[in-house]
Amino acid sequence: MMSAHALLIVPFQTLGFMRTALVACVALALANGAVGTLLVLRRMSLDGDVLGHAVMPGAAISFLFVGPSPTWLSLGGLASGLAVAALAGMITRDRTRHDAGLVAFYLVALSLGVLLVAWRGSNVDIMRVLFGTVLAIDRNALLQTAVVASMILLVIAALYRPFAAGAFDPTFLRAVAGRVPYDAIFAAMVVLALVASFQAFGTLLAVGPMLLPAAAARCWGFGVASSMVLASCFGLLASLAGLLISYHANLPSGPAIVLSAGLLFGLSLVATHLLRRLTSRLGERV
């Protein structure tokens, strides 16, 4: 029987890459908790998914010309993510075409990215771009992730009021804030968070650690700030659980983390449902 120390501490005590991965996950969980909560509250989960894949073509082009450099992959991903966010913003004006347009972006960006990587790279490169390599994060990539996560948190803290007003009543925000493009700034924060997650989770999974902990936190019905804190805590818990499952069961770490976040979402759904039923039954008796 394995002791708690061997189960929980030894993997991080003995392996440097596990510690680096955990620190990167902590930074990502903090930024993703704030961005993901606002995405869920703004009913923009599909937009987040599309932007996750929008990172792919730019990162693939960087890969073609520079190779697997984390900095250049991030810069390429950032450029194509922002370009697609701008295009998505333009089609958002017509709500009837919104969903179909976003799905078209999602499919085209993903296919284009895979083709570009396959053109010069191997299957291993494709898998790395699609699913990430959280255990291969080096010191430079960790520093980049920490800086981007800090920037995102600072911007969201500074612009929280317009982001909240725009999420509840976009017409009011346009009326009081004039031409300041708060929606575009928020979309840029989403792209930045996805680019920061790209190396760890790849283009297919990057949106998972952003949306699943936020959706799980939302089930509990707290206010915005509490939901952000709870989403970050869920993100941390999922990261820790995923990394340990990956270590002990010799499974890929990115999918293990996303699956753990999915499990937390499922548990939150069931627990809050049961809690509501219990509360209403107690209310009936009183």
Added chain:
Amino acid sequence: MYCAAQPKGRETALGTVASMAADDRVALRDVTVRYGRRVALEAVSGEFLPGCLTAVVGANGAGKSTLLAAIAGTVRLAAGSVHRPRAQRLAYLPQLTALNTDYPLTVQELITLGAWRDIGISGAPDAALRTQVTAAATTVGLQDRQHRHIGELSAGELQRALFARLILQDAAVILLDEPFAAVDARTTSVLLDQVVRWHQEGRSVIAVLHDLALVRANFPTTLVLAHRCVAWGTTETALAA
């Protein structure tokens, strides 16, 4: 176009003076709005003078909400132009369906947004503002609901909270899109009292409405729309047209 002259520059409940200026008039010149190939508004011209209390009526799809959006500047004009007051002097309340009530704002936070002009994107509300928020909540009968999330409110309570936000906005021109739709008679009475108070303070109120009896009883001027301007003048003559 006609709009009855109103008393100007009276003291308001907030203690500020809503002094009407020439810049507070709303003038439309051949305003045309299209959604794709569909014409929502065609060549509407006229002027809402400062201090008017005007109802905008017409059948469903006649372009009433589009007219308000055109005045607020939230829809692109295919032709024509709108003269409107600067943004800080204009307040626009769209229909309730345009709001995302899943967002966990409290009533107090929602009302405080009305003071955007003073607190901006990051200023903290001071004691004086908090008092104004409570006073506005009390005016619309929500003094006991200030800490509730907006998702827990009924349609009528949410509309009351939005009216309290409008009180804080202290605007010279107030645009209301179907403010009494889906609210009960008691709420309608509270909100209508506030509309009349704004009018008495010398502010312009332009409201999209369906209830013609309510329009006849409370609104001195009416604009009848059917994509084009069918009639615009005193309520009696406009509704007889």
